[in-house]
Amino acid sequence: DSGVTQTPKHLITATGQRVTLRCSPRSGDLSVYWYQQSLDQGLQFLIQYYNGEERAKGNILERFSAQQFPDLHSELNLSSLELGDSALYFCASSARGDGTNEKLFFGSGTQLSVL
Amino acid sequence: SQQGEEDPQALSIQEGENATMNCSYKTSINNLQWYRQNSGRGLVHLILIRSNEREKHSGRLRVTLDTSKKSSSLLITASRAADTASYFCATDAGYGGSQGNLIFGKGTKLSVKP
Numbered sequence: 001d002s003g004v005t006q007t008p009k010h011l012i013t014a015t016g017q018r019v020t021l022r023c024s025p026r027s028g029d030l031s032v033y034w035y036q037q038s039l040d041q042g043l044q045f046l047i048q049y050y051n052g053e054e055r056a057k058g059n060i061l062e063r064f065s066a067q068q069f070p071d072l073h074s075e076l077n078l079s080s081l082e083l084g085d086s087a088l089y090f091c092a093s094s095a096r097g098d099g100t101n102e103k104l105f106f107g108s109g110t111q112l113s114v115l
Numbered sequence: 116s117q118q119g120e121e122d123p124q125a126l127s128i129q130e131g132e133n134a135t136m137n138c139s140y141k142t143s144i145n146n147l148q149w150y151r152q153n154s155g156r157g158l159v160h161l162i163l164i165r166s167n168e169r170e171k172h173s174g175r176l177r178v179t180l181d182t183s184k185k186s187s188s189l190l191i192t193a194s195r196a197a198d199t200a201s202y203f204c205a206t207d208a209g210y211g212g213s214q215g216n217l218i219f220g221k222g223t224k225l226s227v228k229p
Contacts, residue, residue, distance in 0.1 A: 002157060002159070004157070033216060033217075035219075042219065042220070042221040042222070043158075043203065043219040043221075043222075045216050045217065045218060045219075048216050055216075056216045058216060088155070090157060090158070092157075092158075100144075100145050100146055100206070100207035100216070100217060101145060101146055101163075102163075103148065103160035103163060104150075104158075104160060104217065105160070106150075106157035106158040106159070107157050108156055108157045109155075109156070109157055111155075
């Protein structure tokens with residue numbers, strides 16, 4: 001158990017809909033990272049937050065947004081969903097927000113299916 | 116864009132054999148990390164090797180780093196069926212400084228047959 005909690009584990013929705021994925025980082029970790037994993041694109045970095053502030057942005061679509069709350073949990077909002085958004089979405093956390101120099105702890109992911 | 120690329124894409128071996136996976140990357144890095152992912156589960160950190168290190172060991176794992184060739188290898192010795200998983204290398208984005216986000220390769224899928 002990594003200590004990172006993601007909910008829900010599975011989500012099935014229709015095109016055009018909006019969903020929210022939730023992540024609670026490991027106790028004491030200040031930084032949260034969101035990744036999208038699909039068969040064709042592999043593991044893509046989406047966005048990183050550190051202590052409530054956006055720190056780095058990757059290949060995140062404009063239809064997607066995220067935030068980190070004062071209690072450090074994070075939410076990833078996906079809107080106007082398309083079939084191609086079907087993927088496994090991972091949240092990871094780290095202590096200092098320096099993911100290149102410290103290990104990341106991953107949650108078990110949210111499997112999103114857009115029908 | 117991918118920074119690290121693993122090779123081979125898939126590897127099938129018998130229990131007890133050694134497994135070697137390679138990773139090549141494009142730009143200079145601070146560190147390189149290896150992660151493991153069991154089917155459909157979250158990634159688990161295995162080892163971090165710094166750019167000034169050439170080799171690092173952790174149990175049955177041995178990682179090497181050649182910054183001149185921009186490559187790394189992960190060796191799993193005396194493999195077990197439980198080692199069946201996908202293995203990913205991860206590096207920083209190469210932008211310089213500490214942006215904190217890791218870029219992952221597409222992974223090597225290792226299958227260890229009992």
